[in-house]
Amino acid sequence: MATTTVTHPGTIAYQGRRSWIYEWLTTTDHKKIGKMYIFTSFLFFIAGGIMALLIRTELAFPGVQFVDAETYNQLFTIHGTTMIFLFVMPMFVGLANFIVPLQIGAADMAFPRINALSFWMIPLGGLLLYSGYAVGGAANAGWTGYAPLSAQGGAGLDLWLMALVLLGMSSVLGAINFMTTIFKMRAPGMTLLRMPLFVWNTLVTSVLLLFAVPVLTAGLMMLFIDRNYGGGFFDPALGGNPVLWQHVFWFFGHPEVYILILPAFGIVTEILPVFSRKPLFGYKAFVFATSAIGALGFSVWAHHMFTTGAVYLPFFSFFTFLISVPTGIKFFNWLATMWGGQLRFSTPLLYALGFIALFLIGGLDGAFLAVVPFDFHVQDTYWVVSHLHYVLVAGAVFGIFAGLFYWFPKMTGRMLNERLGKWQFVLLFVGTNLTFFPQHLLGLDGMIRRIVDYAPNPGWPELNLLSSIGAFVIALSILPFIWNVFITLRGPRNAPDDPWEANTLEWATTSPPPSYNFDSLPPIRSERPLFDLRHGLTPHAAAALPAGPTETHDETRADAPEGSK
Amino acid sequence: MPLVGLRQRIASVRETRFATVAFVAVLAAISAACSGAAAGHPGYEPGYGPGGPGPGFFPLQPVSQGGTLVSNFYPFIFWIAVAVFVLVEGLLIWIVLRYRRRPTDTELPKQTHGNGVLEVIWTLIPAIIVTAMFVFTVDTLGKVETAQDPADNPQMTVDVTGFQWQWTFEYKDKGISLTGTGRDGPTMALPINEKIRIRLHATDVIHSFYVPQFLYKKDAIPGRTNEFDVIVQQVGTYAGQCAEFCGIGHADMHFTVQAMTPADFDAWVAQQQAPPPSASALPSNAPLVSVTSVGVVQGFTPKELSVAADTPWSVSLTNSDAAVPHNFSIHSANADGSDWNAPINADAGGSVTYQPPALATGEYTFFCSLHPNMTGTLHVGQ
Numbered sequence: 031m032a033t034t035t036v037t038h039p040g041t042i043a044y045q046g047r048r049s050w051i052y053e054w055l056t057t058t059d060h061k062k063i064g065k066m067y068i069f070t071s072f073l074f075f076i077a078g079g080i081m082a083l084l085i086r087t088e089l090a091f092p093g094v095q096f097v098d099a100e101t102y103n104q105l106f107t108i109h110g111t112t113m114i115f116l117f118v119m120p121m122f123v124g125l126a127n128f129i130v131p132l133q134i135g136a137a138d139m140a141f142p143r144i145n146a147l148s149f150w151m152i153p154l155g156g157l158l159l160y161s162g163y164a165v166g167g168a169a170n171a172g173w174t175g176y177a178p179l180s181a182q183g184g185a186g187l188d189l190w191l192m193a194l195v196l197l198g199m200s201s202v203l204g205a206i207n208f209m210t211t212i213f214k215m216r217a218p219g220m221t222l223l224r225m226p227l228f229v230w231n232t233l234v235t236s237v238l239l240l241f242a243v244p245v246l247t248a249g250l251m252m253l254f255i256d257r258n259y260g261g262g263f264f265d266p267a268l269g270g271n272p273v274l275w276q277h278v279f280w281f282f283g284h285p286e287v288y289i290l291i292l293p294a295f296g297i298v299t300e301i302l303p304v305f306s307r308k309p310l311f312g313y314k315a316f317v318f319a320t321s322a323i324g325a326l327g328f329s330v331w332a333h334h335m336f337t338t339g340a341v342y343l344p345f346f347s348f349f350t351f352l353i354s355v356p357t358g359i360k361f362f363n364w365l366a367t368m369w370g371g372q373l374r375f376s377t378p379l380l381y382a383l384g385f386i387a388l389f390l391i392g393g394l395d396g397a398f399l400a401v402v403p404f405d406f407h408v409q410d411t412y413w414v415v416s417h418l419h420y421v422l423v424a425g426a427v428f429g430i431f432a433g434l435f436y437w438f439p440k441m442t443g444r445m446l447n448e449r450l451g452k453w454q455f456v457l458l459f460v461g462t463n464l465t466f467f468p469q470h471l472l473g474l475d476g477m478i479r480r481i482v483d484y485a486p487n488p489g490w491p492e493l494n495l496l497s498s499i500g501a502f503v504i505a506l507s508i509l510p511f512i513w514n515v516f517i518t519l520r521g522p523r524n525a526p527d528d529p530w531e532a533n534t535l536e537w538a539t540t541s542p543p544p545s546y547n548f549d550s551l552p553p554i555r556s557e558r559p560l561f562d563l564r565h566g567l568t569p570h571a572a573a574a575l576p577a578g579p580t581e582t583h584d585e586t587r588a589d590a591p592e593g594s595k
Numbered sequence: 596m597p598l599v600g601l602r603q604r605i606a607s608v609r610e611t612r613f614a615t616v617a618f619v620a621v622l623a624a625i626s627a628a629c630s631g632a633a634a635g636h637p638g639y640e641p642g643y644g645p646g647g648p649g650p651g652f653f654p655l656q657p658v659s660q661g662g663t664l665v666s667n668f669y670p671f672i673f674w675i676a677v678a679v680f681v682l683v684e685g686l687l688i689w690i691v692l693r694y695r696r697r698p699t700d701t702e703l704p705k706q707t708h709g710n711g712v713l714e715v716i717w718t719l720i721p722a723i724i725v726t727a728m729f730v731f732t733v734d735t736l737g738k739v740e741t742a743q744d745p746a747d748n749p750q751m752t753v754d755v756t757g758f759q760w761q762w763t764f765e766y767k768d769k770g771i772s773l774t775g776t777g778r779d780g781p782t783m784a785l786p787i788n789e790k791i792r793i794r795l796h797a798t799d800v801i802h803s804f805y806v807p808q809f810l811y812k813k814d815a816i817p818g819r820t821n822e823f824d825v826i827v828q829q830v831g832t833y834a835g836q837c838a839e840f841c842g843i844g845h846a847d848m849h850f851t852v853q854a855m856t857p858a859d860f861d862a863w864v865a866q867q868q869a870p871p872p873s874a875s876a877l878p879s880n881a882p883l884v885s886v887t888s889v890g891v892v893q894g895f896t897p898k899e900l901s902v903a904a905d906t907p908w909s910v911s912l913t914n915s916d917a918a919v920p921h922n923f924s925i926h927s928a929n930a931d932g933s934d935w936n937a938p939i940n941a942d943a944g945g946s947v948t949y950q951p952p953a954l955a956t957g958e959y960t961f962f963c964s965l966h967p968n969m970t971g972t973l974h975v976g977q
């Protein structure tokens with residue numbers, strides 16, 4: 031029972047029947063769709079990164095030397111929109127697409143065709159967003175698109191609105207797909223409390239998307255009506271209210287922060303036990319903390335609006351403070367997971383450690399921002415720019431690279447080069463701090479954000495130059511990664527099924543998995559079925575026996591995949 | 596709260612700011628070498644002057660009562676954050692050093708699945724800490740937001756209107772209204788140690804009234820009047836800027852606050868109320884150049900002007916735009932190389948005659964400081 035003999039009769043079934051391009055364009059295989067998500071979002075990461083370099087080049091010195099104000103406004107608008115909606119979100123959806131069905135022992139997503147539809151909306155949305163440059167200028171009102179400024183501006187803003195509606199629809203369809211998959215397609219024995227934490231984080235993220243994105247879509251529609259048909263939702267001259275946009279936007283926008291970071295939490299939580307050779311410390315605490323962060327994420331939106339004078343300050347201050355408690359639980363449980371372990375410093379662990387070390391700064395910043403009178407000072411300054419990049423670069427991007435290095439062998443059957451990976455990590459670690467830490471100091475000194483030019487006040491030119499140099503170091507760190515992927519994909523398949531001695535089901539099948547995922551599944555008696563397989567049942571897992579009959583789902587057996595004709 | 600102790604601690608930390616400055620001094624040399632291209636900048640903003648401490652881990656020196664409250668409260672949060680940071684990073688480094696996998700590690704480490712007591716401890720302690728932070732936050736907030744108390748009337752009210760991309764300051768009971776543009780923007784004179792109510796209006800999009808040295812900003816929102824009270828405690832000139840992104844001229848939406856003694860303020864009021872001097876003595880033979888500004892998109896007509904070198908001259912700007920004010924400014928026209936900014940704007944449909952400085956031979960760029968995309972070429976020759 032504890033050993034399986036694996037053969038792959040199906041892997042060559044369709045070879046030669048279809049051209050590879052037709053195969054990719056029409057696929058509904060969650061693994062291929064996942065790879066397309068990852069590849070597409072990485073292209074957008076490069077595009078958004080180039081825009082960041084243009085921004086930092088302009089800001090390297092005081093004065094307007096390199097781009098004019100209008101170009102600059104379009105740059106930071108499209109940079110922010112790209113990185114959030116076209117890079118981080120689809121990148122995590124791509125990783126989850128590939129990994130979640132494998133981790134729960136399913137053969138595919140619940141709705142494979144809707145899954146393909148969700149993906150193809152991403153490049154289409156990107157095309158809409160960027161086509162603004164072809165019609166007289168892309169959107170220029172910031173990624174937050176505050177009304178009534180966003181009611182001005184040209185066709186680029188309408189395209190921005192349409193792109194976001196489309197990308198939002200993709201997210202909602204994806205969220206429903208993930209929730210259905212996770213609730214209905216788990217292998218026998220995979221109870222909710224034995225699910226890998228990455229699956230838990232994907233589940234909570236999906237719930238957040240399902241509740242938050244439709245609110246944004248409604249707001250986008252209202253703005254579209256305002257712009258094109260004289261709706262007046264946000265125009266006080268017509269009885270509207272500009273603050274309403276901010277409520278609608280941030281009711282989506284704050285949960286969005288957790289949509290962008292929870293999957294990274296999940297990846298780190300997967301990696302630490304594997305590379306420490308220990309179980310997760312406080313599995314249930316992680317489940318609780320993830321759910322609590324998701325729930326509290328809906329009660330803090332107006333902390334982005336303290337300076338509007340239109341919100342009840344203590345309420346949003348309190349919940350903003352409170353949300354740091356479950357986040358703190360995660361930090362201490364991560365440390366306790368590694369405590370007493372045997373750490374193996376492969377690239378995935380380095381990125382996970384870098385995540386903990388640097389995301390901490392972004393998290394502590396969050397507590398500062400709950401201090402309303404301090405927020406009055408730093409709102410809309412570079413302090414906030416620093417904070418959000420410590421969350422999104424040190425958090426999301428480090429999490430993404432941790433996940434890419436960890437799962438690359440499973441996706442491609444090939445191990446990425448460790449030496450290049452470590453060089454990349456060092457460059458990215460240094461570059462991130464060089465770029466974003468000085469911005470804390472600039473914000474405290476009163477330098478506001480979204481300005482093409484700044485005064486050469488004492489220390490400002492130096493810190494800005496430092497930040498710009500850091501941005502180029504970050505860009506440099508991406509080159510070894512691209513080279514690494516390139517040479518690895520040209521090399522032979524060298525990855526074993528389970529190169530990291532991991533715990534979860536995706537490592538129970540071949541690298542890469544066959545199209546139907548599993549020939550057979552090991553018994554699932556704990557949250558570490560592969561560990562149990564390697565070492566025999568631990569007393570902890572044995573105590574969890576037997577799996578209750580209500581916890582099995584025979585209709586979702588791997589050998590009876592839903593969606594097959 | 597032991598304020599004196601806190602202040603001393605702030606002072607000691609402020610000294611470490613010089614370390615920060617020294618840390619970037621190497622880059623200063625590079626920056627100075629490269630920023631030759633950016634010459635023509637008027638230099639430091641008011642309040643940041645040369646010899647200022649520069650950016651550091653603490654907010655800049657406050658000059659208002661509310662700002663001082665925030666500045667005194669900030670170390671409380673800062674040192675808690677530093678303690679958490681040191682604790683977590685310290686544990687992380689310890690773990691990385693102590694628990695590396697060694698070749699001798701063939702046996703599995705002890706498989707610990709959790710510890711209820713520990714987990715309750717590191718849930719409760721952070722919860723208590725953030726509750727304390729919240730209580731003190733609300734306390735400080737109440738003191739900063741004194742405008743919430745209607746019984747406590749201000750001694751003076753200034754109505755501030757933000758619009759793309761300038762500010763108007765109105766002292767309604769004194770009949771003073773100031774509108775300005777450019778790097779220094781209009782100046783708001785305020786008497787020190789008096790409670791001033793600032794009422795914020797906006798006519799087009801959202802702007803935000805931010806004086807860094809008040810450690811305070813509040814949004815000016817169309818269709819809504821926001822207000823706050825401020826007591827400035829130090830005589831001086833302080834930079835202010837629009838903090839909410841408001842379009843193409845956002846970076847140029849500056850203003851200045853000038854805090855003065857009540858006596859000086861009364862003199863300033865009298866000076867503002869005096870009738871403006873009649874048209875200054877310009878030689879009657881001075882050349883007059885005419886420009887029509889058509890609109891934000893079309894720009895000036897004509898886009899090329901010629902005047903004689905080193906001769907007093909004037910330029911008449913007719914604003915034929917239906918709704919938007921414009922002005923006529925010249926890049927790098929001042930003796931120190933900075934931009935010459937129009938002192939007033941031509942309102943929509945209105946006409947203004949400016950007297951820019953006499954210029955040396957060369958080519959200059961004239962522009963509207965409200966709409967930096969509106970430019971034209973000025974040929975100055977013999």
Ligand SMILES: [Cu+2]
Pocket residue numbers: 757760801802803837838839840841845848
């Ligand atoms: Cu503004």
Ligand SMILES: [Cu+2]
Pocket residue numbers: 891920921922963964965966969
């Ligand atoms: Cu203009």
